[in-house]
Amino acid sequence: MPYWASSDLEASLEQLLGHIAARWDIEVLFADCKELLGLDQYQLMSATAIERFWTLAMAGYLLLDEQRAILQANTSEHVTIGDAPREVQRVHRRHLLDWLHRQFLAGVPQEHLYDLMTYWRPDPSILNCPKIENCWFCCNNLGRHHI
Numbered sequence: 585m586p587y588w589a590s591s592d593l594e595a596s597l598e599q600l601l602g603h604i605a606a607r608w609d610i611e612v613l614f615a616d617c618k619e620l621l622g623l624d625q626y627q628l629m630s631a632t633a634i635e636r637f638w639t640l641a642m643a644g645y646l647l648l649d650e651q652r653a654i655l656q657a658n659t660s661e662h663v664t665i666g667d668a669p670r671e672v673q674r675v676h677r678r679h680l681l682d683w684l685h686r687q688f689l690a691g692v693p694q695e696h697l698y699d700l701m702t703y704w705r706p707d708p709s710i711l712n713c714p715k716i717e718n719c720w721f722c723c724n725n726l727g728r729h730h731i
Contacts, residue, residue, distance in 0.1 A: 588600070588604055590603070613645070616645065616648075616665050616666070617641055617645055619666065620644075620645075620648060620665065620666060620669060621641050621644050621645060623641055645665075648665050648668040648669060649665055649668070651668035651669075651671065651672055652664065652665045652667065652668040655667060655668060655671050684697065
């Protein structure tokens, strides 16, 4: 249970609760950013770096909040912003497994898939394998359209 302190010794209980309620959204934002975006882990040395970090952190937070809203609309249940990255990861894992399954069914050698997923720049001959389906790696490195 959190405790609250105030330096305003003249404030009534209602006034203190009003201050706490007004600040609550900010507290939740900081707690979520620390837990989900690593806000408490950064070490920056310049004003430019701080500005860039906060811009990226807030863009990440907005992305998670949008994903949360979509998930909540689709499930009609209460969804926290912490549920959003877990759902995004679940969907990405599912897509990866589906893609791998299709590759195995097409006869792509296991070593090709292993090399493709293990190394940033695999042997170019692997990317020329006629059986391998386009994937995020091929698209990004060969300029192909994502399927």
